Amino acid sequence: MVKDSDSSLKPTFIVKPDGGSQGDGIYLIRDPSDLRMISGAHSKQAVVQEYIQKPLLIDKLKFDIRLYVLVKSLDPLEIYIAKEGLSRFCTEPYQEPSQKNLNQVYMHLTNYSLNVQSSNFVHSDSTNTGSKRTFSSILYRLASKGVDIKKVWSDIISLVIKTVIALVPELKVYYQAGIPPGKPGPTCFQILGFDILLMKNLKPILLEVNSNPSMRIEHEQEVSPGVFEYIPSPVDEEVKVGVIRDTLRLVDPAQRKSPHVTSLPLGNGSELREDILEAGSPEKTESGDGVHVGNSLPSLCLKQVFPKYTKQFSYLRTVERIAVLFVRFLGVKGNMRLGPTGFRTFIRNCKLSSSSLSMASVDILYIDITRRWTGMVSDSREAGMALQAFVEAFFYLAQRRFKALPLREQVASLLELCEAQLEGGEEKRTLGTRAPGERMTAQGPGHPPGLHPAHTQAPAQLGSPAAVRKPHNYRLHQTLRPTLQESTDN
Incomplete structure (x- = not known):
């Protein structure tokens, strides 16, 4: 259809097998007839996306961003974003796709598991050099060239919030099927890995959401012929340890409950940009995170972005309200x-x-x-x-x-x-049914407006970490499959 409208256009598409991981089976095509149709017992569905042909380059290399997002609960919806992320680089200089280079995976695919096999992959002891770096090192480099990195962060946060809001309606249906009625259930949560690509114009594009992102902080390295050791990765340790530590602090039932966070109008987004980059103090938690932090622990690296910025995104929750009606009339639990x-x-x-x-x-x-x-x-x-x-x-x-x-x-x-x-x-x-003399509110006795x-039972959380698919508890990563491509990589 694109070619019929303009014969000069030559779009490229990236094909990702459904349920694949670590870049396995991904390939590029320029014509629908190039789609590899596998029939029989090995038939697989695939996600086909338009390939972004003009990504932002650093050192002439294509890279993507892995950001970790904590969905702490569904009702009320609570979302936290890690202030630090990973930047994962290709290992061959980038060229726009052509029929000659479509199969050069080290040029087009940013998956760590693929590029680590390249002879050009650089394991670095620094967080701002090598084939895997911190996202902040990229931001500082862009800032030195005059880029408004606060706007870049603001756009990324908006992308994350919109994506999670799009998932919530279906997740609520799965949740009600797995958690017994009238019980608060276990304290549950999910850490998601958002893979984001910055275009040349600095607009962030969502590539995929990984429901079971790798939390390894080491890599395998050949120290002598045939002898391998696991070597700690400074970049992975810098990013992932903080995410796990802060997740456990935030979901710890022994901690006091979060205070009510009022909705803040964002206007042009400047408050959001200032807020996400603020420096934390090792002696205290950030305002509104609702967790008491002792002097022995660093400040939170996870920043709450929802419901803190709920007013800006409330217009997107229409389908969620429809889902609440749907759940109400389902009848039999499960x-x-x-x-x-x-x-x-x-x-x-x-x-x-x-x-x-x-x-x-x-x-x-x-x-x-x-x-x-x-x-x-x-x-x-x-x-x-x-x-x-x-x-x-x-x-x-x-x-x-x-x-x-x-x-x-x-x-x-x-x-x-x-x-x-x-x-x-x-x-x-x-x-x-109320007793004589019982006081009434607008919604009935004892129920908040x-x-x-x-x-009005205890706020719903996500599926139990130890959950199985049937008959009750249902893990969040399983519920993502109907909506987003599931992929796990390092």
Whole structure:
């Protein structure tokens, strides 16, 4: 299609096998006919991305950035970003892709596991030289050339927050299926590895999210013919030890709970840029991190970016609100698909049926959309309507109900209508069961504003670190697979 619109354009695409790791099986193509179709028992799906042909170069080499992100909890959503990251370099000078150099992996692929096999790979005792360096060393080098590195950081943080917000709706569905109702569950978390590429214009591009990033701080080195030793890597140690240490400090249940963090308007983003680069003190924790730190420990290298900057990104959480409705009507604990009875109950409780939308029409809508999505999402063997299908149905209902409004406002209006109807129903039930003289609040007795009684148990965390896939606890890294390419590398 691109060539038909402009024959002079010659885009390159990068193909990544689904479930692959460490760069295994990745290759570049310039024409769809070059896609390697493997049939039979070894058939694999793949992610195909447009190749970024004009990356930022350092010393004429292409590089990417590995940043570690802690998702501390889902409800409320808490995200932390490590202030230091890794910069991983190719080992051959970069040239824009051509038919002649498409197979030169050391030029195009930044994966450490590939480039460490190159004779040009440089293991360095310094954090600012060699084939693996700290991200801060790159930022200082850019700053010396007049680059606004605070804006670079601000753009990267926005990218991370938007990506996690995009994952949350589906993760919440998996979470409710694995954690018993009415119990806080274990203290759970997930460390994600974000692979980011800076373009020549310094715009950050998300390459992929690794749900099980390597935390090794050493590499194998041949000290004599046939004799190998594991040598500590100063760069890995500098970055990864702090991430693990601070994660354990933040999720330690013995620590006091984080104080309420007020939403801060970011305006043009200057506050965010100043905040992420501020220097910490070894004697105290940073304001708002909510962890008491003794004099023997360094200050946190993990910086909270959500909910601290929630106001700037709250407009992106529409699908998450739809997912909350979806979970509410799933019925039996452990289900991740909505049955026809649950869908009818949703329509009835939100008072969405009318003379123009009969319950018979609702049943037809359910069957039509569910059938279309069957086989398109993970766990398609389960019967019923998946979250993605429910979102489509919700959009359809919003368009029918609020025809005169733009689509975004249609969906927002239907959400407000459903939430108000459900809140009113909860209040009526509470009024009918409360004891004589019991004091009422707007949402019922003992419930904070904005929460329904069904959702006021202890804040949900992610799946247990020791979880298995079935029947209950579900690890976060498994839930990422339907949404993002999973890849593990060093």
